[in-house]
Each structure stands twice: as structure tokens, then as C-alpha cells.
Amino acid sequence: MANREDRFQGVDYYNIDDLLTEEHKLIRDTARAWVKKEVTPIIEEAYEKAEFPRHLIKGLAEIGAFGPYIPEEYGGAGLDQISYGLIMQELERGDSGLRSTASVQSSLVMYPIYAYGSEEQRKKYLPKLAAGDMIGCFGLTEPDHGSNPGGMVTNFKDAGDHVILNGAKMWISNAPFADIAVVWAKNEEGRIHGLIVERGMEGFSTPTMHGKWSLRASDTGELVFSNVKVPKANILPGKSGLGAPLGCLDSARYGISWGAIGAAMDCYDSALRYAKERQQFGKPIAAFQLQQKKLAEMVTEITKAQLLVFRLGQLKNQGKATSAQISMAKRNSVEIAIEIARESRQIFGGMGITNEYPIMRHMMNLESVITYEGTHDIHLLITGLDITGESAFS
Amino acid sequence: MNILVCISKAPDTTSKITFKDGDTKFNEDGVQFIVNPYDEWYALVRALELKEANGGKVTIISVGTADYEPIMRKALAIGADEAFRVDSEASDAYQVAAEIANYISSNSFDLVLTGKETINYNGSQVGGMIAAIIDSPYASHATKLEVNGSTAMVERDKQGGVEVLELTLPAVISAAKGMAEQRIPNMRGIMAARSKPLTVVPASVTETLTETIKFSLPPAKGDVKLVDPENMTELINLLHNEAKAI
Ligand SMILES: Cc1cc2nc3c(=O)[nH]c(=O)nc-3n(C[C@H](O)[C@H](O)[C@H](O)COP(=O)(O)OP(=O)(O)OC[C@H]3O[C@@H](n4cnc5c(N)ncnc54)[C@H](O)[C@@H]3O)c2cc1C
Numbered sequence: 001m002a003n004r005e006d007r008f009q010g011v012d013y014y015n016i017d018d019l020l021t022e023e024h025k026l027i028r029d030t031a032r033a034w035v036k037k038e039v040t041p042i043i044e045e046a047y048e049k050a051e052f053p054r055h056l057i058k059g060l061a062e063i064g065a066f067g068p069y070i071p072e073e074y075g076g077a078g079l080d081q082i083s084y085g086l087i088m089q090e091l092e093r094g095d096s097g098l099r100s101t102a103s104v105q106s107s108l109v110m111y112p113i114y115a116y117g118s119e120e121q122r123k124k125y126l127p128k129l130a131a132g133d134m135i136g137c138f139g140l141t142e143p144d145h146g147s148n149p150g151g152m153v154t155n156f157k158d159a160g161d162h163v164i165l166n167g168a169k170m171w172i173s174n175a176p177f178a179d180i181a182v183v184w185a186k187n188e189e190g191r192i193h194g195l196i197v198e199r200g201m202e203g204f205s206t207p208t209m210h211g212k213w214s215l216r217a218s219d220t221g222e223l224v225f226s227n228v229k230v231p232k233a234n235i236l237p238g239k240s241g242l243g244a245p246l247g248c249l250d251s252a253r254y255g256i257s258w259g260a261i262g263a264a265m266d267c268y269d270s271a272l273r274y275a276k277e278r279q280q281f282g283k284p285i286a287a288f289q290l291q292q293k294k295l296a297e298m299v300t301e302i303t304k305a306q307l308l309v310f311r312l313g314q315l316k317n318q319g320k321a322t323s324a325q326i327s328m329a330k331r332n333s334v335e336i337a338i339e340i341a342r343e344s345r346q347i348f349g350g351m352g353i354t355n356e357y358p359i360m361r362h363m364m365n366l367e368s369v370i371t372y373e374g375t376h377d378i379h380l381l382i383t384g385l386d387i388t389g390e391s392a393f394s
Numbered sequence: 395m396n397i398l399v400c401i402s403k404a405p406d407t408t409s410k411i412t413f414k415d416g417d418t419k420f421n422e423d424g425v426q427f428i429v430n431p432y433d434e435w436y437a438l439v440r441a442l443e444l445k446e447a448n449g450g451k452v453t454i455i456s457v458g459t460a461d462y463e464p465i466m467r468k469a470l471a472i473g474a475d476e477a478f479r480v481d482s483e484a485s486d487a488y489q490v491a492a493e494i495a496n497y498i499s500s501n502s503f504d505l506v507l508t509g510k511e512t513i514n515y516n517g518s519q520v521g522g523m524i525a526a527i528i529d530s531p532y533a534s535h536a537t538k539l540e541v542n543g544s545t546a547m548v549e550r551d552k553q554g555g556v557e558v559l560e561l562t563l564p565a566v567i568s569a570a571k572g573m574a575e576q577r578i579p580n581m582r583g584i585m586a587a588r589s590k591p592l593t594v595v596p597a598s599v600t601e602t603l604t605e606t607i608k609f610s611l612p613p614a615k616g617d618v619k620l621v622d623p624e625n626m627t628e629l630i631n632l633l634h635n636e637a638k639a640i
Contacts, residue, residue, distance in 0.1 A: 009408055022464040026471060026584055033578045064581030077581045 006040040007273065008032070008093065011265045013303045016310060020082070027064065027083050031090035034063045039094035043217060044355040050212065052097065052219040054177065061132030065091060065102040067110040074114060075127030081316040085258030085309060092259035093266045096365035097218030099259045104173050105129060107252035109136030109182050112194055115247065116238030121196065125180065137178035139169035139197075139223045140245050146171075147378050148394075150242045154185040154225065156195065163187075163235070165195065165228040171372070175221030176208040182236075183223065184245045194236035194244055203228040215368040250326050253373050254316060257309045257329035260369055261302060263362045264337035268298045270357055271344035278349075285347070294343045301336040308332060324386035331379035338366040395450035395541065397441040398501075399474065400494055400508040400520065402456065402484075403465045404430040407513070413609045420514065420609065429465045432509025434472070435576040436569035440539055441507055442473045443574060448541065450504075451475050455497055457490045459483055463592065470587035471579035477590065482597030486606075491523030492599040498528055504563045505546065510535045510570040518568070525566035533559050537572035 010032070017025065038059050046053045060066060068084045070076025077083075084106070092099035110129050113121055128134035145151045154167025165185060175181070181197045181204075197204055203226040212220060239247070272295055275286035285291050312329045315321035341363035345352040352359050370376050378393075385391050405411070406426040414421040429438075441452045454469045456462045457480040466477045480493045498506060508521040518534065525532030537556075538549035541563070548559045548567060561567070579587075621629045633640045 022467060023584065023588070025464070026468055026579070027581075030471075030579050030581075030584065037578065062580040062582075063578070064584070068581070072585070077585060 006036045008036065008266060008269050011268060011299065011302050011306075013299050014307065016303075016306050019310060020086075024082055024086060027068075027079070028086040028090060031063050031065070031087050032093070034059060035090055035094035039098060043095050043098075043358075044361070046217040047095070047097075047361055048216075048355065050210075050216040052101065052174075052177070052217055056098065057101075057132045057135065060091075060098070060102055061130065063087065066105045066132060067114075067126065067130045068106065070106075070110050070114050070126060070130060074122050075130030076110070076114075077130075080313075081254065082310070082313040084255060085313050088255040088259040089262035089265075091262065093262035095217050095361065096259065096263060096369050097215045099255075099262070100173050100215060100218045100368075101135075103252045103255045103259070104138055105136055107255055108138030108248045109180070111251050112182050112236060112244070112248050113196070116194060116236040116244060118233075118237050120233070121236070125196070134179045135174055135177060136180045136182060137172050137174040137223070138248065139172050139175075139181050139183040140249075141169060141171045143168065143170045147375060149184070149245065150192075152184065152186060152192070154183070155187070156185050156193075156230065157188055159229070162229045162231045163195070165197065165225045165230050167225050169223040171209070172206075172221055172223050173215075173218055173372075175206045175223055176219045178206070181206075181223055182248075183225070191240050192242055192244065193240045195230050196234040196236070197223075197225070197228060197230055198234075201228050201230065212368075214364045214366075216364075246323070249373055250321075250323050253326050253330040254312065254321070256369060256373055257305075257312065257326065257333045260330075260333040260337040260366065261305050261309065263366060263369075264298070264302050264305070264333075264340040267337075267341045267344040267359055267362055268295070268302060270359065271295065271298070271347040274351070274357070275347050291347055294347060298340045298343060301340065305329075305333050305336050322386075324382055327374065327379040327382040330373065331376060331383075334366060334370045335376065338363065338370055341366055395444060395448045395505065396503045397444060397450065397452050397505045397507065398494075398498065398503040399433065399438045399441045399452060399454045399469075400456070400506070400524075401433045401438070401454045401466060401469050402430040402509070402512045403427040403458065403462055404513045411611060417608045417610065418606045427461070427465060429468055430509050430512045431576075432511060432513070432569060432571075434469065434509075436571065436573040437507035437509050438469055438472060438474065439574035439577050440569060441505070442577070444505070444539075444541055453478065453501075453503075455480065455494055457482055457484045457493045466592055467587050468579065470590045470592070471583040472577055473579075473583060475590065477592040478595050479592065480595050480597055482599070486602040486604045487517050487519035488523055488603040489599050489601065491520045492527060492601070493597065494520070495524050495527035496598050497595065498524070502564075505541065506530070506564070506566040507539075508566070508568045510568045521566050521568035528564075528566075531561040531565045532567070533561055533565070534568045535570040536567050537570050539567060539569070539573055 064077045067076040068079045072078040113125050140149050142152050156163040156165045179199050183195050183197050205224045206221045208221045275291050276284050278285045345359045381392050406428050409425045412421040445452050452474045453476045454474045455478045484490050511518040533548040536548040540547040544563045546561045550557045
């Protein structure tokens with residue numbers, strides 16, 4: 001595997017650092033240093049072997065990647081949304097799979113337990129999840145219900161002090177090794193509720209999905225429920241209906257809108273350095289107009305995206321960010337990242353297709369990121385609905 | 395065990411270096427500062443290891459203006475217990491050493507650690523000067539440090555070997571690569587650093603012993619000359635007459 005030195009430097013063309021607090025910068029630089037030390041040396045091999053590097057879970061917890069905005073009394077770090085975004089940016093600069101694990105744990109497992117859970121549920125799960133002693137996954141998507149999760153068929157029936165859960169979820173990040181799953185299922189009236197399903201409950205299995213060309217350093221699996229007895233105490237009491245899982249997605253999508261910029265920065269930073277060092281026709285390829293066009297457009301798009309997510313972070317801190325605003329940022333960040341990965345791959349010529357450089361890995365990862373948490377199309381339709389008042393979904 | 399670690403700031407290694415005030419001052423505009431790596435990776439981390447093994451307290455001190463505080467917070471996040479900033483622009487090694495020595499004389503420490511040098515000024519002077527002013531033993535460029543009761547065992551790299559020294563505490567030691575391994579702060583540390591005390595102490599020393607006349611950058615690297623591998627005479631000619639290397 002590539003034993004390259006990680007010379008990544010952040011991209012800050014518009015002095016956005018001046019908008020950050022000293023603590024923001026310390027948190028970001030800590031995550032960056034951790035990625036350089038722990039992730040860069042092993043990620044290409046993990047990707048090739050299609051293995052999630054589980055030994056990094058403790059380290060992820062230590063840098064605050066699990067529930068950074070969850071209050072300290074539940075084991076979180078009580079940080080603001082910009083800190084959360086910066087951590088996601090740095091993790092995805094390392095690898096989207098790693099960031100996915102942190103997103104799922106923070107926004108799709110800890111957030112619903114914190115926002116919709118009972119005090120007992122919060123106390124039972126959150127500190128362990130924050131410390132990385134417990135890993136969670138989030139089951140919304142089903143084989144026949146992806147973009148349209150409201151059509152889900154997974155369901156539960158009342159059976160006294162517990163419910164009986166049946167159905168299957170697909171494409172679930174972290175499923176193969178998760179200790180708990182936050183599962184969305186319909187009750188007998190067809191209303192969606194969140195249930196905490198624990199590994200070991202009878203009738204619950206998590207087969208691994210194989211053959212992914214994208215997000216290979218993240219484990220993806222199914223959740224299969226066959227007459228699983230789930231105690232009623234495991235049902236999230238605070239919120240029901242499709243809005244409940246969508247609230248989690250808002251938080252995760254917000255993190256992705258920062259994260260994808262991290263992948264874009266890594267591609268741009270690598271390509272810029274390579275273009276200055278690689279000589280052809282007697283000069284660095286960075287001296288050719290065609291390469292400059294690519295690099296100049298990349299830094300422009302990164303800068304625009306950074307300003308967008310920074311403002312979104314401020315709105316989120318004030319509790320004012322709308323789902324539609326988050327959709328716009330997620331869609332934009334992933335789009336520019338995938339474009340930058342493709343353009344920077346060309347700057348590397350043949351070297352760009354190898355694992356000597358992170359480009360192809362980011363490019364392939366971003367194909368998942370552009371699809372999960374709402375596809376590229378769906379986010380466009382959300383913006384469309386928001387500005388026209390007309391739903392074009394169905 | 396009471397340990398004082400001297401912490402300086404240094405420009406990030408990717409910074410563009412320029413000067414101002416007639417080339418007598420480093421131009422800090424747009425420069426990102428980090429904790430001087432020798433102070434952070436070796437002196438501070440070794441101090442924390444000694445505290446973890448023997449109990450006690452790790453205090454950090456910096457001589458500098460308010461813009462030092464972010465790097466001091468980082469040192470607190472890594473694990474130092476308390477910080478003091480002597481509110482004065484660092485002008486030369488003597489002034490910095492005298493300020494720190496003043497602070498030491500009104501407090502008591504078993505061990506004072508510095509980095510072997512800052513990566514920007516490379517003076518390697520502050521530790522030795524502190525030791526001289528407070529009249530303590532001093533070992534420089536230590537690659538290993540063990541403490542046993544009231545003695546410190548220090549190893550230093552020598553040309554082709556290692557020197558082992560024993561010093562009676564209190565002592566001043568400057569830390570080189572090898573003394574410890576870099577620690578990345580964790581979130582608990584960053585959170586704890588918010589409430590750790592960072593006290594500003596008024597300056598007491600105005601005297602400096604040196605004055606900078608001029609800084610200059612190394613000459614720009616010239617183009618590479620390619621010499622045909624068969625043409626040894628030209629290579630020798632160039633090395634002798636042009637590069638004056640042989
Ligand atoms: C690696 C990976 C990890 C994942 N992790 C999780 C997880 O942890 N938990 C979880 O619940 N899910 C997870 N997902 C699932 C993911 O959220 C879904 O794949 C996604 O929502 C899309 O669903 P689908 O794959 O069924 O595609 P479909 O919904 O079938 O979409 C297929 C295509 O049709 C388009 N389309 C659909 N509806 C419309 C419409 N109304 N108008 C126009 N175009 C439309 C889509 O944009 C897309 O291009 C993961 C997916 C991947 C790839």
C-alpha cells in the first residue's frame with residue numbers, strides 16, 4: 001500500500017479561519033492531527049480489504065467525533081454545530097467511510113436518543129455511545145423503500161409489555177458490528193416509531209453486504225427482524241411519524257455538507273502539490289493554463305461551499321436552519337466534491353488511478369455520499385418544493 | 395513533583411517568511427502559529443509522563459503578548475494544569491530567561507523543562523540562561539530524562555554515542571527529539587482546558603543583551619545544472635570553480 005507522507009494543508013482562501021473561535025481551530029487541528037497519525041497510514045489497505053478499521057473507534061471517541069453536540073451530562077462534549085462540522089470535515093478528509101461511522105453514531109443514533117428518548121434511555125445509552133464503548137446503526141431504508149421511506153413495511157405489533165417486530169432494513173452503515181440499532185417501523189395504525197433494538201435479541205440478525213466499490217472502509221449490512229421481542233421501554237417516546245427519522249437526517253446531512261468539503265480539500269490539496277512538482281515539456285504542469293483552470297475552479301468552489309456551510313452552521317446554532325437549507329448545502333457540497341475529485345484525478349495523469357494518492361478512493365466514496373441521506377435528485381426536489389410550493393415527488 | 399515547562403510559539407512550518415521594520419523583525423502578518431514542537435512534543439509530554447508516574451503538577455509559562463494564549467490553551471488541553479503568561483513582547487533570549495527566572499524564584503519547582511530550541515530562532519539559549527540566573531544545574535539537548543528522588547538522569551546524543559548525566563534537582567533541562575512522543579489532545583482535554591487557570595503576570599524585565607541588526611532569507615535556489623554522466627571533467631570543473639565545494 002501507499003506509504004505516502006500526509007502533507008495535507010487546509011484550504012482557506014477567504015480567511016474563514018478568522019470567523020472561527022480559537023477552540024474551533026483547536027478542535028479542527030486535533031482531528032486533523034489524529035487523521036494524519038492514525039488514518040492516513042492504514043486507510044488504503046483497509047479500503048482495499050473492504051474492512052472498517054475498528055481499532056479506530058476509541059480514537060474517534062477521544063477526539064470527540066461521537067456526539068460532539070450532545071450535552072456533557074450525557075457524555076457528549078456540549079460543542080456547537082460548527083465544531084461538529086469541522087470534525088466531520090477533517091474525518092472525511094481522511095475517508096468518507098470513517099466520517100460515515102461518526103455521522104451515524106452522532107446524528108442517527110445519539111441524536112434521536114437524545115431528542116426523542118426518555119431520560120432513562122438517554123442515561124442508559126448516550127454515555128456509552130459517546131465513549132465508543134457501544135456502536136449504533138440506523139435502520140430506515142428498506143429493499144423496496146429508499147427515497148420513499150414513508151412506504152416502509154417493517155412493522156411491530158403490541159404484545160403486552162413488549163412489541164413483536166418484523167421486517168428488514170437494507171444498506172445500513174455499521175450494521176455488521178453495531179451493538180444497537182435505532183430502527184424505524186410502523187405500528188398497527190401505520191404510524192412510524194423509533195425502536196432501540198439490541199444485538200442478541202432473539203430473531204435479530206445483521207448480515208454483511210458485500211461487493212461495494214464505494215465506501216469500502218465502512219461496513220454496510222442488513223437488519224433482519226423475524227418476530228423480535230422488543231421491550232416497550234425501548235420505544236422512543238418523544239416523537240413519531242416520518243418527521244422523527246427526517247429530523248435525524250437533517251442533523252446527519254448537515255454534517256455531510258461539511259464532510260464532503262473535506263474530501264474536496266484533500267483532492268485539491270494533493271492535486272495542487274502534484275501540479276507544482278510534476279514537470280512536463282520542461283515546466284511544472286501547474287504552469288499550463290488548462291491545469292490552472294481546473295485548480296482555480298476547484299479552489300473557487302471549495303471557498304463558496306465553505307461559506308455556505310459556515311452560514312448554515314450559524315443558523316443551526318441559532319436553531320433556525322431549515323431542512324431545505326440543509327438539503328441545498330448537502331447537495332452542493334457533494335456535487336462540488338465529486339467534480340473536484342474527477343478533475344483532480346486528471347491532473348495526476350496515470351498516477352491518479354493508483355492508491356499512491358487518495359483521489360480515486362475519495363471519488364468512489366463520494367458516489368455513496370451523493371446517494372445516501374437523500375439522493376442528489378431528491379435534494380433538488382426538496383429545494384424545488386420549497387421555492388415553488390409544488391411537490392414533484394409523486 | 396512540581397514541573398515548570400517553558401512554552402514558546404513558532405510559525406507553522408508552511409508559513410511564508412518575510413521581515414519588517416528594516417528587516418529587523420519577523421513579519422507575523424498572516425502567519426499561523428503553533429506551539430514550538432520541541433516544547434510541546436518532548437518537554438511538555440515528558441513533564442506529563444513524570445507527573446502521571448510520580449504525582450505533582452505541571453505548570454507552563456510563556457513570555458509573550460496576548461496572542462500567545464491560543465497556543466497556551468493547547469498546552470493546557472494536552473494536559474498541563476496551570477498557565478502563566480508574562481505580559482511582555484519576547485525580545486531576546488536574556489529578557490525571556492530573566493522573566494522566567496524571576497517567576498521561578500518566587501515559586502518553587504523541582505524541574506524546569508524547555509525545548510532544545512525554537513524552530514524559528516534556533517537560539518538554544520533560554521534554558522541555559524535560566525539555569526545560570528537561578529544557579530541550577532543544566533543539561534541541554536536531552537533525549538532521555540528519568541527522575542529518581544532528588545536526582546535526574548539525562549541522556550544526550552554525542553557524536554557517535556551517548557552521554558549519561560546525573561543532575562541534582564532542582565535542575566533545568568532542555569528537551570530534544572526522543573525524550574517523549576507527541577500527544578494529540580483529546581476532547582476531554584480540550585473541554586477541561588476551558589476552565590484551567592491562565593494567569594497574566596506583569597513584565598518585570600526590560601533589559602535585553604542583544605539587538606537584531608538584520609534578518610535575511612537564504613539565497614534563492616538556482617536552477618539545476620545537468621551534467622552528462624560521461625563528462626566528469628565538467629562536473630569537477632563546476633564543483634571546483636562554480637560551487638566552490640571541492
Ligand atoms: C453505502 C451506503 C450506506 C447507507 N447507509 C444507510 C444507513 O445507515 N441507514 C439507512 O437507512 N440507509 C442507508 N443507505 C441507504 C440510502 O439512504 C439509500 O440508498 C438512498 O436513500 C436511496 O435509496 P435507493 O437506493 O433505494 O434508491 P431509489 O430510491 O430507488 O432511487 C433510485 C434513483 O431514482 C431517483 N428517484 C427516486 N425517487 C424519485 C423521484 N420522486 N423523483 C425523481 N427521481 C427519483 C433517485 O434520485 C435515484 O437516482 C445507505 C446507502 C449506501 C449506498
